[in-house]
Amino acid sequence: MTDVLECTDCGQRTFYEKRRCLVCAADSFERRDPGVGELLATTTSHVTVDGVRNPNRLGLARFDGDTNVIAQLDGDLEPGDAVRLEDGAELRETDAGTLRGGRLELAD
Amino acid sequence: MIAQSENAGPAAATAPIGVAGVGMTRFASTDDRSLLELLETASETAIEDADLDRSTIDTVIVGNMAAEAFNRRSGLANALVASIGINGADARRIENTSASGASAFLTGVDAIRAGRASTVLVVGGEKMSSADVATSTDIISRITHHAEYEHGITLPSFAGLAADRYLREHDIDREELARVPVKSHKNASENPYAQFNNRITVEEALSSPRISTPLRLYDCCPTSDGAAAVVLTAGEEAVTVAGCEGASGVHAVADRPNPLRIESVRRAGRSVYDAADIEPNDIDVACIHDAFSILEWLEMEELGLADHGEAWTLTRDGETDLDGALPVNPGGGLKARGHPLGATGISQIIELVWQLRGELPSNRAVPDPEYGLAINVAGFGNNSICSILEATV
Numbered sequence: 001m002t003d004v005l006e007c008t009d010c011g012q013r014t015f016y017e018k019r020r021c022l023v024c025a026a027d028s029f030e031r032r033d034p035g036v037g038e039l040l041a042t043t044t045s046h047v048t049v050d051g052v053r054n055p056n057r058l059g060l061a062r063f064d065g066d067t068n069v070i071a072q073l074d075g076d077l078e079p080g081d082a083v084r085l086e087d088g089a090e091l092r093e094t095d096a097g098t099l100r101g102g103r104l105e106l107a108d
Numbered sequence: 109m110i111a112q113s114e115n116a117g118p119a120a121a122t123a124p125i126g127v128a129g130v131g132m133t134r135f136a137s138t139d140d141r142s143l144l145e146l147l148e149t150a151s152e153t154a155i156e157d158a159d160l161d162r163s164t165i166d167t168v169i170v171g172n173m174a175a176e177a178f179n180r181r182s183g184l185a186n187a188l189v190a191s192i193g194i195n196g197a198d199a200r201r202i203e204n205t206s207a208s209g210a211s212a213f214l215t216g217v218d219a220i221r222a223g224r225a226s227t228v229l230v231v232g233g234e235k236m237s238s239a240d241v242a243t244s245t246d247i248i249s250r251i252t253h254h255a256e257y258e259h260g261i262t263l264p265s266f267a268g269l270a271a272d273r274y275l276r277e278h279d280i281d282r283e284e285l286a287r288v289p290v291k292s293h294k295n296a297s298e299n300p301y302a303q304f305n306n307r308i309t310v311e312e313a314l315s316s317p318r319i320s321t322p323l324r325l326y327d328c329c330p331t332s333d334g335a336a337a338v339v340l341t342a343g344e345e346a347v348t349v350a351g352c353e354g355a356s357g358v359h360a361v362a363d364r365p366n367p368l369r370i371e372s373v374r375r376a377g378r379s380v381y382d383a384a385d386i387e388p389n390d391i392d393v394a395c396i397h398d399a400f401s402i403l404e405w406l407e408m409e410e411l412g413l414a415d416h417g418e419a420w421t422l423t424r425d426g427e428t429d430l431d432g433a434l435p436v437n438p439g440g441g442l443k444a445r446g447h448p449l450g451a452t453g454i455s456q457i458i459e460l461v462w463q464l465r466g467e468l469p470s471n472r473a474v475p476d477p478e479y480g481l482a483i484n485v486a487g488f489g490n491n492s493i494c495s496i497l498e499a500t501v
Contacts, residue, residue, distance in 0.1 A: 016253050016360035040367070041276070043268030045260070045320040049246040052260030060269045060367055068362040070269065072259050079276060091258050099258050 002085040002102035004067055005029040013067040036107040037063035039081045042073060051093035059083065059104045072103045082107040125220050126345025127338055127497065128227075129158025130458040135303040135334035135446030143172075143179050143235040146335035147188050150451075151231045154337035155192075160227065162192070165339070167225040168199040171212030171232030172450035177247045178238050194229065205251045206399065208232060209336065209453025210354075210484030210493035216340050217352045226342045233335030234448035244331050248449075251487050253360040264328055266361050266488040267400035268320030274368055274402060275322065278417045282322055286313035287423045288401040289326045289443050295430060296440025298471045301455075303332055303446030327401040332446035336454035338461070347464045350479065350498040351383030356491045370489035373410040377483070380494040381412075384479070388412035391496075392477035393463050394434060395456035397485040398441040404428075407483055408436070411494070435474045438463060453484030457495060464499040 004013045009026035015034070020027050038061060045056040059073035061083050072091060077083060085102035092099050131153025133139065133146050141149070147170065155162050170185040185199040198219075204211035209232035219225035236244055249262045275282060290310055296302035308326055316325035340349070355375030358364055364371065381387060394413060398404040405419035413434060414422055422428050428436035439445045439459040442452060460480035462468050482495045 014360075014363055016255050016363055018359075022358060022363060041269045041273035043265050043272055043320045043322075044318070045262060045265040045268065046318045047241065047245060047262065047264060047320070048260055049242055049249060049262065056260045056265070058259065058261060058265050058269065060273065060362065066365055068364070068367060070256060070259065070261060070266075070362045079272070092260050101255075101258055 002087040003031040004034040004063065006032045013065040015067065015069040034063040034067065034085060036082050036084050037061040039077055039079050039083050039104065041079055042077065061104055074103055074105050077104070077106055123342060124344040125217055125349040126341050126343050127347045127349065127457070127461050128160060128341045128345050129154040129156070129339035130337070130461050131157055132301055132336035132451070132455055132458055133334050134301045135332045135448055135455070137303060137330060137332065138237040139235070139333035143175055143181065143233055144184065144187055144191065146235060146333065147184065147231050147233045148192055150233065150335035150337040151188065151192055151229055154229065154231070154339050158339040160339070162194055164227045165194050165229050166197055167216065167219050167228040168194055168197050169212040169216045169228065169230045170201040171208040171230070171454065172201055173203055173205055173208045173234060174247055174449070179235055188231070198225070204491055205486040206449045207453055207484045207486035207491055207493050208450040209455070210482065210495065211453070213338065213454055213457055213495065214352050214354055214493050217349055220340060220342050228340040229337060230340060230454060231335060231337035232450040232454040234450045235333045236331040236448060237333050241331065251490070256360060262320070263488055264320040264323060264400065267402055268323045270368060270406065271322050271402040274405065277368070278420070280420055283310050283314060284420050284424055285327065285401050286310045288398065288404050289313055291423065291429060292398065292437055292441045292443040295438050296444030299439045299445060302440040302444055303330060304440070304444045323400060323402070329399045329442040329447040332448040334446060334448035334451045336451040336458055338454060338457055344500055346499065346501040347461045348498050348500050350386070350496040351380040352493065352495040353379035353383055354491065354493040355379065357489050359490060361488050368406060370406055370410050370492070372489050372492040373407050373483060373485065376492040376494035377411040380496050384496040384498070386479060386496065390479050391434065391481045393438060393460065393474045393480045394436050395439070395459055395480070395482040396436055396441065397483050398437060398443050399447060399485070401443070403485070404436065407485070411481070411483060430474065438472065438474055453482070453493065456482035456484060457497065460497045464497055
C-alpha cells in the first residue's frame with residue numbers, strides 16, 4: 001500500500017482497494033505515486049495483537065486530492081510533518097510469513 | 109464528498125409499535141452462564157415484563173456478533189426458541205459487528221412495520237470472557253479493511269487518532285476528555301445492571317494505563333458478558349418506537365474526507381429525525397455509543413445534539429450530566445454499563461424505556477423525558493442504527 005488508486009473516470013483517489021469508486025462507482029483505477037503528504041494525527045497503540053510490534057505507532061496522513069491513509073509510523077514524527085510512504089517495512093507476522101508494506105516516514 | 113447510495117428514506121409512518129417488555133442481565137466482566145443461558149434469561153425477563161402469552165410471539169430476532177469466534181457455537185436463534193417455548197416462531201440471527209443489537213431491533217421493528225409480525229422478541233447477547241484481551245482485540249480488529257488490518261490497526265487506535273486530531277484541531281486540554289468517563293462511571297454507580305459501579309476522578313482517568321495515546325484505560329469500553337431483550341408489539345404501549353433507521357459509511361476509516369466526521373451516524377440520525385418528525389433539540393435523553401470517550405463527542409455532533417467542535421463544552425459545563433439539559437448515557441454507557449457487543453444496542457433501548465416509563469428511582473432518573481434517542485455504531489462508524497423512543501402515557 002504505497003500507491004494511491006486513482007479512478008480513471010472521475011479522478012477520485014483512495015489508498016484502499018475496492019471494486020468500484022466511492023464517488024462515481026466506476027470500476028477502473030490507475031496506480032499513482034501519492035507523493036508527499038502531511039501528518040494529521042498520531043497514536044501509539046500499547047495493546048496490539050499477535051504478530052504486530054508493541055508499541056505500534058500509527059499515523060493519519062493526508063495526501064494530494066484530500067486522500068487519507070492510516071499507516072504505521074517511524075520515528076518521532078509529529079502532526080504537521082511532511083511524510084511519504086516508504087515500501088518494504090515489516091508490518092506484521094502471520095502464519096504465512098512476514099507482511100511487508102508502506103510505512104510513513106519523514107519526507108526529505 | 110463521498111457519494112454513496114442515498115437511503116430510500118425513513119419508512120412510511122404506520123400503526124404504532126410499542127415496547128411491551130424489557131429485560132437484561134447485569135453486564136459483567138465474566139458471567140459463568142453460557143451465551144445461550146444469558147439470552148434465555150434476558151428473554152424470560154422481557155416476556156414476563158410484557159405480561160403476555162408467549163405463544164403470541166410470532167418472530168424472534170437474535171443479535172450477536174461473534175459467537176463462532178468467542179464461543180465456538182452457532183444456531184443461536186433456533187436453540188433459543190426451542191428452549192424457551194416459542195418454537196414455531198420465525199427466528200433468525202442478525203450480525204452487524206458492534207451494532208448487532210440495534211440491527212436486530214431494527215429488523216424486529218421492520219417485521220411489524222411490514223405487517224409480517226405482530227409480536228416480536230428481540231434479544232442480543234455476547235459472551236466475550238472466553239477469550240483473553242489480545243484474542244478479543246484480534247476478533248474485533250478483523251472487521252477492518254484488510255489494508256488496515258495489515259498495519260495492526262485496532263479499534264482503540266482509530267479512537268486514539270481521532271482523539272489526537274480533535275484535541276489539536278479545537279485546542280482542548282486532555283483533561284476535558286477525561287470528564288466523559290468520569291460522568292459515565294458516576295451514572296453507572298447507581299445502575300444495578302452496570303458492569304462497573306465505581307466512581308472515578310479525572311486524575312484517575314488521566315493516570316490509568318495507556319491504551320492508544322492519548323487514550324487510556326478509562327477512555328475505553330471493557331469486554332463484557334451479557335444479554336438484553338425487548339418485546340415489541342403492534343399497538344400503543346407506554347413507550348413507542350417513534351423511529352428506527354440505519355445507514356452505512358465507508359469501510360476504511362481513512363477513506364472519509366474528514367476523519368472526525370462519521371457519515372453513517374449523520375445519515376441514520378437525519379433519517380430517524382425525519383421518521384419521528386422531531387428535531388435534535390426535542391431529545392430529552394440520549395444513549396450514545398461511547399465505545400471510546402471521543403466517540404461520545406463525535407456522535408453528538410453528527411446527530412445535531414451539539415455543534416461541530418462544541419460537544420466538549422457540554423461535557424465541561426455539566427449539560428450531559430443526569431441533571432443537565434441533555435443527559436447522555438444515564439445508565440453508564442458502553443464505558444461503564446459494559447459492552448457485550450450483540451447486547452449493547454438493545455441495552456440502550458432498555459435504558460430509554462426505563463427512563464421514559466418514569467419508573468426509575470430519583471437517583472437514576474432523567475426528569476420527565478418525552479423523547480429518547482439511542483445510537484448504536486458498528487466498527488468505528490462503518491454502520492449505524494439510530495432509534496427514537498417516545499413516552500406516550
